[in-house]
Structures are given as structure tokens and as C-alpha cells.
Amino acid sequence: MAKLQLSKVNKHFDKNQVLKEISFEVEEGEFFVLVGPSGCGKSTILRMIAGLEEVSTGEIYLDGVLINHFPSKQRDVAMVFQNYALYPHFTVFENLAFPLKLRGYSKEEIRLRVCETADILGLGGLLQRKPKALSGGERQRVALGRAIVRKPKLFLFDEPLSNLDALLRVQMRGELLKLHKSLKTSVVYVTHDQLEAMTLGDRCLVLKEGTIQQIGAPFELYSSPSNIFVASFIGTPSMNLLKGILISSLEFTFGDRSRLSLPGKFEEDLKAYAGREICLGIRPEDVRIAGKSQNLKFELEQIEPVGAEAFLYFKAGDQKLVTRERFYENLHPGIFSELSFNLDKALFFDLKTGENIFKLRIDNR
Ligand SMILES: Nc1ncnc2c1ncn2[C@@H]1O[C@H](COP(=O)(O)OP(=O)(O)OP(=O)(O)O)[C@@H](O)[C@H]1O
Numbered sequence: 144m145a146k147l148q149l150s151k152v153n154k155h156f157d158k159n160q161v162l163k164e165i166s167f168e169v170e171e172g173e174f175f176v177l178v179g180p181s182g183c184g185k186s187t188i189l190r191m192i193a194g195l196e197e198v199s200t201g202e203i204y205l206d207g208v209l210i211n212h213f214p215s216k217q218r219d220v221a222m223v224f225q226n227y228a229l230y231p232h233f234t235v236f237e238n239l240a241f242p243l244k245l246r247g248y249s250k251e252e253i254r255l256r257v258c259e260t261a262d263i264l265g266l267g268g269l270l271q272r273k274p275k276a277l278s279g280g281e282r283q284r285v286a287l288g289r290a291i292v293r294k295p296k297l298f299l300f301d302e303p304l305s306n307l308d309a310l311l312r313v314q315m316r317g318e319l320l321k322l323h324k325s326l327k328t329s330v331v332y333v334t335h336d337q338l339e340a341m342t343l344g345d346r347c348l349v350l351k352e353g354t355i356q357q358i359g360a361p362f363e364l365y366s367s368p369s370n371i372f373v374a375s376f377i378g379t380p381s382m383n384l385l386k387g388i389l390i391s392s393l394e395f396t397f398g399d400r401s402r403l404s405l406p407g408k409f410e411e412d413l414k415a416y417a418g419r420e421i422c423l424g425i426r427p428e429d430v431r432i433a434g435k436s437q438n439l440k441f442e443l444e445q446i447e448p449v450g451a452e453a454f455l456y457f458k459a460g461d462q463k464l465v466t467r468e469r470f471y472e473n474l475h476p477g478i479f480s481e482l483s484f485n486l487d488k489a490l491f492f493d494l495k496t497g498e499n500i501f502k503l504r505i506d507n508r
């Protein structure tokens with residue numbers, strides 16, 4: 144049985160419906176990430192699981208028990224917020240001890256649990272300090288500590304790393320993964336950062352305007368996005384999306400007069416779309432500036448070096464395109480390059496619905 148289960152959960156604030164038919168399951172020990180743009184409803188889902196917000200309709204089960212009407216305290220979940228919300232006048236020890244005191248633990252038990260938690264998080268030397276004498280990363284670790292000290296059934300994290308600088312964020316991501324590996328407690332983790340979602344999640348749920356777009360392992364979202372939204376939301380730089388006409392199931396034309404011969408393996412899926420306008424999606428790493436010529440001439444507009452490689456921004460007429468290349472020293476804006484597409488990796492989207500055409504086939508099986 145799943146650890147946490149949401150079944151057809153809807154949420155209205157007055158007349159405004161912010162979540163629509165949300166259903167998902169989080170397995171025992173799973174690291175499950177909710178990801179989506181600002182305002183799409185991520186925190187609201189988390190707050191409903193924590194009991195800080197009521198569901199309008201639908202059910203939430205924890206360990207198979209319906210918890211909709213349980214007050215927050217009875218749910219045995221621990222939530223960590225973006226702004227650590229530590230008590231400023233308490234020491235680290237007292238901050239960690241507080242949730243246990245509230246629940247009536249003995250002094251000895253509190254001391255044992257706080258020391259154990261401080262050990263796990265490397266806070267041993269800081270127990271007598273007050274929050275203002277801690278760095279951002281240390282504060283965040285205390286906030287995590289306050290959640291794990293209770294050994295809850297489920298952790299809920301709402302953008303816990305977004306107040307940290309970039310380097311510390313990467314470091315804390317690693318620490319969170321290690322922590323999760325050793326505690327094996329299920330996690331629901333909220334972020335608007337797709338990279339964070341991809342690096343942390345066993346599975347991720349992509350949310351847009353209160354509606355689930357796709358649930359899957361990070362690689363699944365990257366390689367088989369269910370629609371144009373997921374395709375462009377997951378991955379940096381975003382997937383190239385080329386609007387054009389499918390002349391036949393073997394030929395696609397876009398821009399002024401660029402033509403692509405498509406691999407035969409797509410024929411069956413694309414048949415129904417012949418003669419129609421569709422969208423071809425191709426990842427930046429599947430576009431090369433050398434290789435088999437497909438007569439695609441593009442002008443290089445901008446080079447964005449990012450260390451070991453650079454993102455190259457091209458255009459041809461209205462069509463923009465980005466590639467990633469390791470060797471770019473001899474290139475400069477203004478030159479024209481022949482681009483070649485690794486079409487075996489191409490995806491196709493229905494322009495009306497935004498759906499991945501290959502996904503429709505998978506769903507209909
Ligand atoms: N108490 C409330 N009353 C009315 N509307 C609310 C309330 N709380 C949230 N909303 C609205 O619900 C929607 C979802 O909000 P939510 O905080 O869940 O988004 P989010 O995905 O967490 O965004 P962010 O990434 O910015 O934190 C937003 O449009 C927000 O304005």
C-alpha cells in the first residue's frame with residue numbers, strides 16, 4: 144500500500160479553483176517532488192497534506208488511513224519551510240528539543256534524540272548557539288533537524304533551499320539525498336526549480352495551473368515529455384520547438400524552406416497528421432553544427448559559455464534554435480552554420496492540444 148495517497152483532490156479559494164483532480168501516490172521511502180511555476184498550487188498541496196489547509200473535495204490517505212479531517216498535530220508529518228522559522232531566542236539545542244517537549248517526551252529522551260539528530264546533521268558543535276550566530280546553511284540544517292528529530296511518517300519540504308546561495312544549495316541537495324538514504328522516510332518536496340527536481344526526485348509530478356501534466360522519473364520527463372509544457376519546462380536550455388507542416392509522414396518543413404526527411408520509424412505515428420501543422424521538438428544536444436548535411440543554414444546570434452561547453456543561439460527567419468557545443472572557440476556571432484538534427488531523438492506535438500503524439504499512442508494501447 145502506498146505511504147501517501149491523494150485521490151481526486153480539488154481546492155477552491157472562494158470561486159477560484161486552484162487545484163483540479165489531483166491524484167498521486169507516494170511509495171514507502173520514496174523521494175517525490177512537486178515541481179511547477181510560481182502560483183501553480185504546489186504549496187497548497189503540501190499544506191493540505193500537512194493539515195494546514197482543508198481540501199474542498201477528494202481524499203488524502205496516510206498509511207491507508209483517511210486523514211482529511213485529522214488536525215495537523217495528529218498527522219505525524221513534519222514540514223520544513225523556505226524561511227526556516229527557527230525560534231530566535233532559543234539555542235540550537237532548544238530549537239531541536241521544542242517539538243519533542245510539545246509532545247511530552249522525557250528530558251532524557253529529548254537529550255538522546257537531539258544529540259542523535261545533531262550528529263546526523265553535523266550540528267554537534269553548534270548546540271549552544273542562537274540562530275543569529277549561524278550561517279544560512281547551518282540554519283537550514285537546524286530547520287531540517289527540527290523535522291527529523293520527531294521521526295515522523297512523512298517529510299514535507301516547501302522550497303527549503305531557495306534562501307541559500309547557489310553553491311550551498313548544491314551542497315545541501317547532496318546532504319538531503321544522503322539524509323534521505325539513511326532515514327528512508329518518504330518525502331514530498333516542493334520546488335519551482337526543474338534542475339532541483341531532476342536531481343532529487345525518485346519521481347516528479349509536474350504541475351501547471353493546478354493540473355497535473357505528468358508524473359514520472361526524471362529521465363522519463365526529459366526524454367518522453369507528455370506535452371509541450373513539460374517538454375519546455377524540463378531541461379536547460381529548453382527543448383527546441385519548431386512549428387511546421389508535416390508534408391507526409393516522412394517529411395517535415397519549417398521556416399522559409401527548410402525540409403527534413405524523417406526516419407521511417409515515425410511513419411506509423413505520424414500518418415494521421417500528414418498535411419497538418421505540427422510541432423517538432425528536439426533537445427539542444429541533438430542539434431549539431433557538424434555532421435550529416437540536411438541543408439539547414441542558420442545564423443549564429445549569440446554564444447553563452449557555461450564552463451565546459453557553450454549554448455549557441457541560432458536563427459533562420461523567425462525560427463530560433465539553441466544547441467550546446469564543447470568546441471566553440473572558432474565561432475563568433477554573425478557566421479552561418481550548417482546544422483544537423485539527430486532526428487532519431489525528435490518528438491512531435493499536436494499543436495491544438497499540445498500533446499506528445501507518441502504519448503497518445505502509448506496511452507491508447
Ligand atoms: N489563502 C489563499 N486565499 C486565496 N488564494 C490563495 C490562498 N493561498 C494560495 N492562493 C492562490 O492559490 C494559487 C496557488 O498558490 P500556491 O501558494 O499553492 O502556489 P505555489 O505553486 O506554491 O507558488 P510559489 O512557487 O510561488 O510558492 C495561487 O494562485 C495563489 O494566489
Ligand SMILES: [Mg+2]
Binds near residue numbers: 187301
Ligand atoms: Mg509555494
